[in-house]
Amino acid sequence: MRILSGIQPTGILHIGNYLGMMRPAIALQDLETNEAFYFIADYHALTTIDNPETLRANSRRVALDFLACGLKVDRGALFRQSDVPQVTELAWILSTVTPKALLERATSYKDKVARGLPASAGLFTYPVLMAADILIYDSDLVPVGKDQKQHLEMTRDMAQKFNETFGEGLKLPEPYIQTATETVPGIDGQKMSKSYGNTIDIFAEEKEMRKQVMSIVTDSTLVEAPKDPASSTIFQLYSLFASKEETEHMREKFQRGGSGYGEFKKELFAKLWEYFEPMRKRRAEILADPDYIDAVLERGARRANEIADTVMKRVRAAVGL
Numbered sequence: 312m313r314i315l316s317g318i319q320p321t322g323i324l325h326i327g328n329y330l331g332m333m334r335p336a337i338a339l340q341d342l343e344t345n346e347a348f349y350f351i352a353d354y355h356a357l358t359t360i361d362n363p364e365t366l367r368a369n370s371r372r373v374a375l376d377f378l379a380c381g382l383k384v385d386r387g388a389l390f391r392q393s394d395v396p397q398v399t400e401l402a403w404i405l406s407t408v409t410p411k412a413l414l415e416r417a418t419s420y421k422d423k424v425a426r427g428l429p430a431s432a433g434l435f436t437y438p439v440l441m442a443a444d445i446l447i448y449d450s451d452l453v454p455v456g457k458d459q460k461q462h463l464e465m466t467r468d469m470a471q472k473f474n475e476t477f478g479e480g481l482k483l484p485e486p487y488i489q490t491a492t493e494t495v496p497g498i499d500g501q502k503m504s505k506s507y508g509n510t511i512d513i514f515a516e517e518k519e520m521r522k523q524v525m526s527i528v529t530d531s532t533l534v535e536a537p538k539d540p541a542s543s544t545i546f547q548l549y550s551l552f553a554s555k556e557e558t559e560h561m562r563e564k565f566q567r568g569g570s571g572y573g574e575f576k577k578e579l580f581a582k583l584w585e586y587f588e589p590m591r592k593r594r595a596e597i598l599a600d601p602d603y604i605d606a607v608l609e610r611g612a613r614r615a616n617e618i619a620d621t622v623m624k625r626v627r628a629a630v631g632l
Contacts, residue, residue, distance in 0.1 A: 314339050315450035317352040320369035321359055324376050325510035327495040327503030330551055333380050335454055340386045347387030348448050348615060354392045358434045374604050376514060379594035390611030397619040402443035404630060408472045409439055413465060426506060442466035446481050447619045454487040480629040496544045498527045513587055514594060524580040534571040545575045552586045
């Protein structure tokens with residue numbers, strides 16, 4: 312079974328990225344029956360990044376951090392989206408059978424424009440390129456959170472329209488809905504996002520990570536008073552990394568009272584720092600080998616291009632090119 316997922320190189324990766332995409336992706340590739348294709352979506356990032364050096368640096372950092380977090384490249388491929396040019400050819404072909412009304416229903420476009428992003432054609436047709444990303448590799452399964460479910464549904468709609476028009480040329484992928492960590496709260500209680508500036512970075516320096524954790528917004532409940540763990544960003548984040556026993560112990564301390572939010576923040580920082588310690592060591596090892604990242608990306612691109620060539624040969628024949 313071929314798994315397909317991507318991540319945009321729009322900035323420093325945070326624990327929302329890790330829990331929402333990276334950790335589930337790494338878990339899926341550990342199944343021997345799965346072949347995992349994970350790409351760095353640098354074409355997509357052009358809708359928000361207009362500095363070439365920033366884009367190149369971000370793309371390389373995403374590869375570094377993904378590998379440091381445990382991605383096993385012998386179980387699939389890690390590559391840059393732009394190293395597979397067939398994806399843009401398929402995107403154009405898909406756009407010829409995609410109704411404008413379908414794109415107008417995309418909630419992510421409306422959300423991004425509302426947050427101030429320019430209403431470019433690239434942002435509007437983002438779902439078409441995303442569909443091409445998925446369909447170009449004959450993907451079987453696509454891990455998505457609830458906020459991306461609509462895009463996968465649109466991908467299936469485009470593939471079905473293509474097949475109805477030109478014959479059975481594209482495989483319809485199935486969604487793998489990830490619900491356990493669908494919303495990772497940021498330091499302000501909203502969904503953790505770079506665009507909100509409310510993140511905790513997974514590979515921040517110790518001082519910086521401590522500062523981010525200690526900045527978590529809390530209410531004015533007194534130290535001696537009981538506190539509601541269900542409404543606490545601190546507790547929610549802690550429970551995503553701690554064992555069941557550790558989580559229950561913190562829950563009891565919240566409900567018992569006598570401990571302040573500052574103490575709970577220190578416990579959260581200690582847990583995060585401990586959790587990512589092996590990954591920080593692996594990251595340092597990768598950085599010590601200057602050619603390793605390039606070799607991984609080149610090998611991944613070769614494998615991705617093999618599949619993309621096969622699919623595009625089929626698609627081109629179907630449409631008459």
